[in-house]
Amino acid sequence: MGNSNSEVSRRRFLTASATGLVAAGLANLTPGATFAQITEKETAGSTDNIIYRTLGRTGMKVPVVSMGAGACNDPSVLQAAYEVGMRHYDTAANYQFGANEQLVGSVLHRMGVRDKCIIGSKIYTPQQRRNLTTEQAKKKLMSLTEGTLKRLKSDYVDILYIHMVDNRDTVADDAIREAMARIKADGKARALGISTHTNMADVIDEVAKDDFWDVVLTSINFTMADDTALLTAINKAADRGVGFVGMKTMAGGGRWPNPDTRQSYDQPTITAALLKWVLNNKNIHTIIPGFNNHQHLREDFAVATNLTLTDMEKRFLSDNNVKLGMGFCRQCRKCLASCPNDADVPTLMRTHMYAAQYADFYLARQALAEISGHKGITACVSCDACAVVCANAVNVRERINELKLMYA
Ligand code: SF4
Structure with missing residues (x-):
């Protein structure tokens, strides 16, 4: 990272973040602790404090907080994400009719940092893979990949996911595997993945049967604390070398909690508690909270330097009314x-x-x-x-x- 302009910007950003927290009165939420425990003093050296994890057998090192870019349409937010230290952007061919891939690609291209970043994108939705013959499926995967690369302005994508997988058959499908293996062998994808937000435990168990799929992008949040099938499947697959990226980490309603929740907890506490809960599972290597403004970027990335839950965040997570109110x-x-x-x-x-x-x-x-x-x-x-x-x-x-x- 060196002494680049990016690093200066990152420090300025984190300083502004900490100052903003003090101004907002959040520093006194709990005795002796502040939100994500970022203080001016810590901020000065915070570029070194970003927590990185390795995405399984891919060997890719990623900050624990990455950007879910899907809902973003503001180039300045993507640029700021890079400047504060984010290095992994998640998008998909069908987000914003392809415009989201174009945005991610054009911002990283313009900044000249494509090779310093990891882009994950998803293709081949359930509708696209319905009723195809083996040959049609392979051709479709090839053409979808070309479309993604064109929009990303890149001759490769770092992680290429099959989008929205909810069953074992798709994970094991020979036509999909053959086409994806070809795409990887041609250097068009560095790693292959599965994205899943339904029936995740079964899907992940199937992934863990061999070493074909490198990464799983899975739904996971604190409302799933009792889902032992999912948590066990994640541990087993991670032990085998699968990299895990967490999504839906805010249980769908983290930014829009119900009015009762907001009376008891401020937004930075809610955000930090939800994200830290996921990342306190060491087998989730990074998460992709979605944001489209600088405030949410600040709140989310603050977590990347400190995963210790404050007393207030612990109280939020153990408050049964919160979970019931979210109804995720x-x-x-x-x-x-x-x-x-x-x-x-x-x-x-x-x-x-x-x-x-x-x-x-x-x-x-x-x-x-x-x-x-x-x-x-x-x-x-x-x-x-x-x-x-x-x-x-x-x-x-x-x-x-x-x-x-x-x-x-
Ligand atoms: S509504 Fe309840 S029972 Fe139905 S899928 Fe959602 S969490 Fe499961």
Whole structure:
């Protein structure tokens, strides 16, 4: 990192961050501790304090906090992320109709730092891989990869993921593996990965059966603390050398907590607690919180220098009302069989998260289009059968009614 302008900018940024916390009165939240324990004194040397982990067998070293760039449309935020020390950007071919890959590619290209950064991108969504023959699948993967490279302005992508995998068959699929192996052998992808936010334990267990997939991008957050199948699968795969990137780390509602939660906890405490909880699992090598402004960048990256939970953050994580208030749908799909009208409740809950919490209506539309083999919004008649089986207190009735107002 040296004494580059970037380092100067990073120091200035972190100093501003700490000063802002003092100005906001957050430094006195708990006796003897401040948010992420960043003080002016520590900030002076904080470039050396960024915590790095190695992404499994890829050998790539990444700061524990990376950028989920998917919702970002401001080049200055991407540039600032690099300047403070972020080195890993996550995007996807279908984010913002390809414009997100273009943004990431053009900013890193303009800054002349492509070779200093790790870009992860995702291709081949469930809709794109439906009903293809083996040959069609291989061709599709090749052409999607070319499109991604063109938009990224790069002749390689560091991690190329198969997007939204929710079953073992896709992980083991010969056509996918053959095409992806070819892409890697041609130098177009340095590492191959699977992204998953549904049925994660099964998907990860399948990944751990051999050494084909290098990285898993998985949904993980504090509402899953009791999901022993997932946590065990992660440990097993990490022991085998799989690199893990965490997403959905803020349980969908971290930036938009319900009013009751906000009365008891300020936003920096909520952000730090949620991100630190994930990173206190050493097998999660980095996380990709999404942000589109400088304030959220500051809040998220502050965690990269100190993972110790403050007393207030511990209180937040152990507050049962917080978890109940969030009502995060962890996509366990246990409620599917309970619906007498065959509604795809988990996909509807993910649609709601994208629309109401991310304000990303394109992703919401895409999630709706994924529904196959089950029924959509109008099948729900608010009978609450799913609420009986849901261990995560997801308010399905309220959320589907909101979706009906938007889409039905
Ligand atoms: S609504 Fe509840 S039971 Fe249904 S998938 Fe989500 S967390 Fe699981």
